[in-house]
Amino acid sequence: MSTSWPLWEVFVRGKRGLNHVHVGSLHAPDAEMALRNARDVYTRRNEGVSIWVVPAAAITASSPDEKDPFFAPAGDKVYRHPTFYSIPEDVPHL
């Protein structure tokens, strides 16, 4: 039975969080049960107010082999941060 249930990735939005954050994965026979399993496995300590589940097979991931061409070129381009603007104090979560 274990081998036949597909894998799902679980994203939870915490009470104090703004975004859904990846918290782990689980097995479930379908999306509805995946959502319920995620509730039972990942929110039993009052962690969340919203859950997403995504079939793991639906995720296209970058490869570790491509790490340098993908990410290294951004390493020395500090000017891409908007540090030259003044940020109003009453704008949260910018």
Add this chain to the structure above:
Amino acid sequence: MSFDNAYESLLGHEDSHWAFGTGFSDALVGVNREFPAGVDKADLAKYCLMLGDDALIFSQRLSEWCSRAPELEEDIALANIALDLLGQARMLLTRAGEVLDRDEDALAYLRDEREFRNVHLAEIDCGPGPGGDFGTTIARLLVFSSWRLALFSRLRGSADPVLAAVAAKGLKELAYHRDHAAQWTVRLGDGTDESHRRMQAGLERVWPFVDELFATHAVEARLAGVAVDPASLRSEVDGVLEAVLSAAGLTRPADTRAARVAGMAGRDGVHTEAMGYLLAEMQHLHRSLPGAVW
């Protein structure tokens, strides 16, 4: 069980250092624990034992699935449900204990079989023992949670403020238990030939114990306004079960009724053979090592 709130020992009064899992609350804080005027306290204690023992004993049964469920995720789901029910049991036994001058541990671990007031449905073996399987357990959970959800929905209006608060808290838990059972009932009933056969067999196993859920006990009759008359829940619960069974392609078993002893059953302290074995396992540690704590 020595903390009023299980999180006190972990958190103290400050939980802001936790990124996740904060904001725990105790549903019974600030609830008036005075006994309402005109209520027979002995009857109130018996009623709290009935509802508390239902939850305690079923919780014990569900916990038997720990490490034995078909999947790790289901293992945790059943354990969560068991813990929800254990929490309900603790509040109800504590309330009974305020009348009886015994604490929740004494009531859970030091009463004998004849003093327990739970319905038979909670105590019978529905698996993982030889009395059933996962389908049987789901059948019991479906019936039990549908019934208790309807009961707690009315109990919110109880004249006893503690019972009303326990019901208001338990309602959300039971709604999830029923949903979990319904989800599985539909998947097993509408799944393969084998899963359908076993789900139907599970229903046949638990159905003789359904009738007892709706039998009005003398204590419940005397506590009008405090207790819920279970007979008044029948049509609502039947409607829910019909809807789930119909979506699952399952057949409602014929109404049969498990045997009683001189008209008595669980609410009178008369139990099935399974109860003694269950209590032996549940109470063994506490009786061997009185006062043992984690």
